[in-house]
Amino acid sequence: MTGIITTSVPRSGSVLPVTVARDLTSHVSRLDLTAFRNYAALRLNVGASPVILTGANGAGKTNLLEALSFFAPGRGIRKAPLPEVARLSGGVSASGWAVAAQVAGPDGLVSLGTGLEARSKGGATRRVVRINGEPARGQAAFAEHVSVVWLTPDMDRLFMEGGSARRQFVDRMVYGFDAEHARRLATYEQAMRGRQRLLRDNVGDSAWLAAEEETMAATGVALAAARREVVARLDAAISEEEGLREAPFPIVRLVFDGEVESWLDDGPALEAEDRLRATLAGRRARDGEAGRALHGAHRSDLVVRHRGKEMAAALCSTGEQKALLIAIILAHARLLGMARGAAPIILLDEVAAHLDEGRRVALAERILALGAQAWLTGTDTRLFEAFDGQAQRFEVSSGSVRQI
Ligand SMILES: Nc1ncnc2c1ncn2[C@@H]1O[C@H](COP(=O)(O)OP(=O)(O)OP(=O)(O)O)[C@@H](O)[C@H]1O
Ligand SMILES: [Mg+2]
Numbered sequence: 001m002t003g004i005i006t007t008s009v010p011r012s013g014s015v016l017p018v019t020v021a022r023d024l025t026s027h028v029s030r031l032d033l034t035a036f037r038n039y040a041a042l043r044l045n046v047g048a049s050p051v052i053l054t055g056a057n058g059a060g061k062t063n064l065l066e067a068l069s070f071f072a073p074g075r076g077i078r079k080a081p082l083p084e085v086a087r088l089s090g091g092v093s094a095s096g097w098a099v100a101a102q103v104a105g106p107d108g109l110v111s112l113g114t115g116l117e118a119r120s121k122g123g124a125t126r127r128v129v130r131i132n133g134e135p136a137r138g139q140a141a142f143a144e145h146v147s148v149v150w151l152t153p154d155m156d157r158l159f160m161e162g163g164s165a166r167r168q169f170v171d172r173m174v175y176g177f178d179a180e181h182a183r184r185l186a187t188y189e190q191a192m193r194g195r196q197r198l199l200r201d202n203v204g205d206s207a208w209l210a211a212e213e214e215t216m217a218a219t220g221v222a223l224a225a226a227r228r229e230v231v232a233r234l235d236a237a238i239s240e241e242e243g244l245r246e247a248p249f250p251i252v253r254l255v256f257d258g259e260v261e262s263w264l265d266d267g268p269a270l271e272a273e274d275r276l277r278a279t280l281a282g283r284r285a286r287d288g289e290a291g292r293a294l295h296g297a298h299r300s301d302l303v304v305r306h307r308g309k310e311m312a313a314a315l316c317s318t319g320e321q322k323a324l325l326i327a328i329i330l331a332h333a334r335l336l337g338m339a340r341g342a343a344p345i346i347l348l349d350e351v352a353a354h355l356d357e358g359r360r361v362a363l364a365e366r367i368l369a370l371g372a373q374a375w376l377t378g379t380d381t382r383l384f385e386a387f388d389g390q391a392q393r394f395e396v397s398s399g400s401v402r403q404i
Contacts, residue, residue: 026105026146026342027373028068034115035087035094037063038399046392048104050367050374052384055396061377064396065150065347067099068375070114072148073140073175073182074168077347082116082127096125103146106341110145140175140182147176147336150347151325159313159321163301167227170256170302174230176336176344181226184219191215192293195280199288209284217277220297221269224260231256231302237331248362249327250320251307258300304328322354326363333372343372352376352383361386 027048033039038060053061062077066085069076086094098115113130129136131145149172158165174181195212198205235254263272279295280287287293304313304324313324329346337343346367352360364386367374376384381404384391395404 026103026345028101028146028345029104029109030100030102031064031067032098032100033064033067034098036067036097036099036115037085037087039063039067040087040089040399042399042401044394044401046373048371048373050364050372050376050387050391052381052387052391052393053375053377053396053401054379054381054384054393056379059396060399060401061396062152062349064401065152065349065375065377068101068345068347069148069150070099070139071101071103071112071142071146071345072172073143074172077150077152077154077349083125086116098128101146105145107145112142112145114139114142138183138186140179140186143175143179143182147340147342147344148347149173149176149329149332149344150349151322151329151351152347152349155325156318156322158325159304159316163299166302167298167300170227170231173234173332174226176332177230177339178226181223184222188216188219188223188297191219192296192298196287196292199284200291202288210281213277213280216280216293216296217273220260220276221264221272223297224256224258224272224300225264225269227297227300228256228261228264233335234328234331237335238327241331241334248359249323249330250309252313252324252327253305253307254328255303256300257303258297259295260297261300319354322351323359326351330366330370333370337370337372343370346372346374348374348376350377352378353380360384364388 028046029048031042031044031046033042035041044064053064055061066077066080075082083093086097088094095118096116098113098117100111100113103110103112111130111132113128115128116125117128118125129139129141131141136142155165155169158169171181171185191212195209195216198209198212203209231254235252238252238254260272260276263275276296280293283293283295305311306313306316306320306324309316313321316324333343333346352363355363360383364384368387368390378384381393384393393404395402
């Protein structure tokens, strides 16, 4: 699907880079797994349309989604330590593993690869990240070529847990708009850990502390600004899309809320940086005692409300919370399609099983309208009847995949 669209997204004062839409699809065209979980070796060629994976419990459906999730910054949908992913067979773990994907996107075909490579027989392993065969600086580099978002059963508790899972959820959505976001986040967290070590060890080196705080202030305000802007755009997009209709997916009110974000409401980013730097410098003793920084971008949170019910997401039912998350993910995909020229790859693990018939139909319609390559799993092919002939169907069984 190609098209020129005008996006309403760019606004004056936007902190996010703006790109011009060229091609509205971005999809995995080939996936290769080597010694990955229950897959010894797999090559899967797929087209741009949604991919439906069905099979019995334990067949390897979620493992396939996990493999794709390694093309997003971070540790994938299971947050697994990398050695855990290596294929276990007869109690023996493979010495390394690899996942490679060919992605067809606005920039043409790109080959992405990652995994753990054995340096020597039975010896140490090292993490590998390659783009078009060339070593890349880290997994964050994938964000320039592909955006991957997901909804997994683990996220059913997203609104009940602490803020860090929600920040990660927002960060994954920001990566699609700003590939630098992942690197900034890593820099921020590294500086925060460095400062905390100095405070813990009572290193009275104020120049060193000030340098870490300077980094935290600059990257922290950039993180806050990007999260706040993407969440505000999502909020606007959801209102626009759903209008006053409540069904099939709820109208969601989203705010990214925190101290640094409120400073950005009050004045320019440079002033917010000054305030964060000064706050951190003034709270060294307290943060040292607390064992963590009590101020900064890592303290903010995504606040979600079900607008029709005027109720906090945490008070909604499991099914309602799932529908809220779906509404957010679909809005994100639509915005990204407009701003970047390519909808993200959407991984939906066991989502259809939780939806009633009407919502399953609505989900299929939305995904097809987005032109997004969504990968959906389930144990029963009947859950996906709404896709009709417009999706690719595969049967997964004991680490092998067959088109049906
Ligand atoms: N490192 C590993 N090596 C080999 N097999 C593994 C490894 N890690 C997990 N597995 C196995 O992979 C199999 C498939 O897991 P997966 O979670 O993909 O199943 P699934 O098809 O999503 O099933 P369900 O419908 O129950 O969610 C499981 O039997 C699991 O024990
Ligand atoms: Mg599964």
